Amino acid sequence: MIIQKVLNHNAAVVSDDKEEKVAIGSGIAFHKKKNDKINPEQVEKLFVLHHEESNPFADLLASASHEDTTFVQEIMSWLEVDQLMNFNNQTYALLFDHFIHLMKRLREGKRIDNYLLQEIKTLYSDSFQIAEKAGNKLSNNTGFSISQDEIGFLAMHLYAAGKKKTSxxxxxxxxxxxxxxxxxxxxxxxxxxxxxxxxxxxxxxxxxxxxxxxxxxxxxxxxxxxxxxxxxxxxxxxxxxxxxxxxxxxxxxxxxxxxxxxxxxxxxxxxxxxxxxxxxxxx
The missing domain is CATH 1.10.1790.10 (PRD domain)
Structure with missing residues (x-):
């Protein structure tokens, strides 16, 4: 894999099998530059880029700090290994995006209300419990308290990630x-x-x-x-x-x-x- 563009310490656009892809892995692009090689064994996720349209996930990785992307990678790994969740590329990217913007809201002191909270707790109780655990990890990392409203929205994302043909x-x-x-x-x-x-x-x-x-x-x-x-x-x-x-x-x-x-x-x-x-x- 050859680096085409460094997005942050943990992500880069690479050339792989004559295709451009987004590679994610802990520290894979640290101190790297264009045309440097990446060890494929260090890559945790690989996303194909489609040039006929912009790639919002690549843009997100380029704009997010490496501290944030490192933490989100860790929490995504925890969800996969400890909580036995299985993400395809689309659901991985959507959930990654949700975590990044959640941390941004916390830092900016923005609060969102979730009028569906009780219904979410009732219908998606297993996902809500996982979301609470993820919220505790996020709170410990950022130092910010995470509201039940935010936990509810995260639970919907987790529930959707485990279902086919939904979002x-x-x-x-x-x-x-x-x-x-x-x-x-x-x-x-x-x-x-x-x-x-x-x-x-x-x-x-x-x-x-x-x-x-x-x-x-x-x-x-x-x-x-x-x-x-x-x-x-x-x-x-x-x-x-x-x-x-x-x-x-x-x-x-x-x-x-x-x-x-x-x-x-x-x-x-x-x-x-x-x-x-x-x-x-x-x-």
């Missing part, structure tokens, strides 16, 4: 869809559902499955006739709110689910509205 943007859109359904029902009922409860987690988890089924055009279980009558007649407010959320899903996103599904959603809503469940806090 952080699609994960966020899906989570926003669930949040819209929840707020639609809250507005209809003139209430705020208690977030830190098992009942709320049940509602969000059910909406997650429902929306996924609609996205992939999968069949859902039909509600028994007696259950439909019980919810319509016994709990009309919860049923009405659920129907409205289903209507919003269709109008806003073009997703259709069976009318029976409103019954199951209404059952979760009624559980939240019933006396006793609102105080069922989680540790």
């Amino acid at each position: 952080p943007q699609l994960i966020q859109k899906h989570t926003e869809t669930l949040n819209l359904m929840v707020t639609t029902m809250e507005e209809d009922l003139n209430t705020i559902f208690p977030r830190h409860t098992i009942a709320y987690e049940g509602l969000v988890s059910h909406l997650h499955v429902t929306v996924k089924a609609a996205e992939y055009d999968e069949d859902l279980m039909k509600a028994p006739g007696e259950m439909i009558e019980m919810m319509r007649n016994g709990y009309p407010d919860s049923y009405r709110a659920a129907k409205k959320a289903v209507s919003v899903l269709k109008n806003q996103y073009g997703l259709t689910i069976p009318e029976d599904e409103s019954i199951y959603i209404a059952m979760h809503v009624q559980r939240l509205m019933s006396r006793g469940w609102t105080d069922e806090s989680k540790d």
Whole structure:
């Protein structure tokens, strides 16, 4: 491998098999210059450059400090080795970019709010736990405290990295869809559902499955006739709110689910509205 351009101490554009690529590895470009050789065994990641368009990842590596890129490489390695995560080049670059910009926000004192935080904790709990560990490592490295809002966004990136045919943007859109359904029902009922409860987690988890089924055009279980009558007649407010959320899903996103599904959603809503469940806090 021959260096074409040094990006920082840990990254360089190289010529490899007659292709230009971005090579990443700890200290591989330290005290190196154009036309110097790089030992391929020291390269940890290799990305092909496409000349028909600019390469934002190469630009990121060129603009980031070697201290930051060194730390991000270390945390990415920790995710792969200790947390058994497997990144392709695209997900690696996206997550690398997220860490670099997260550290920049921390230094500049910028704070971002994450109104999807509780839904993220519920739907992507494993990724959230890993994100908290990564956040602790980042906090120890930078000396800055990392908010739960930032942990939530990082969790979405980690969850997307472990899934095929998805991205952080699609994960966020899906989570926003669930949040819209929840707020639609809250507005209809003139209430705020208690977030830190098992009942709320049940509602969000059910909406997650429902929306996924609609996205992939999968069949859902039909509600028994007696259950439909019980919810319509016994709990009309919860049923009405659920129907409205289903209507919003269709109008806003073009997703259709069976009318029976409103019954199951209404059952979760009624559980939240019933006396006793609102105080069922989680540790």
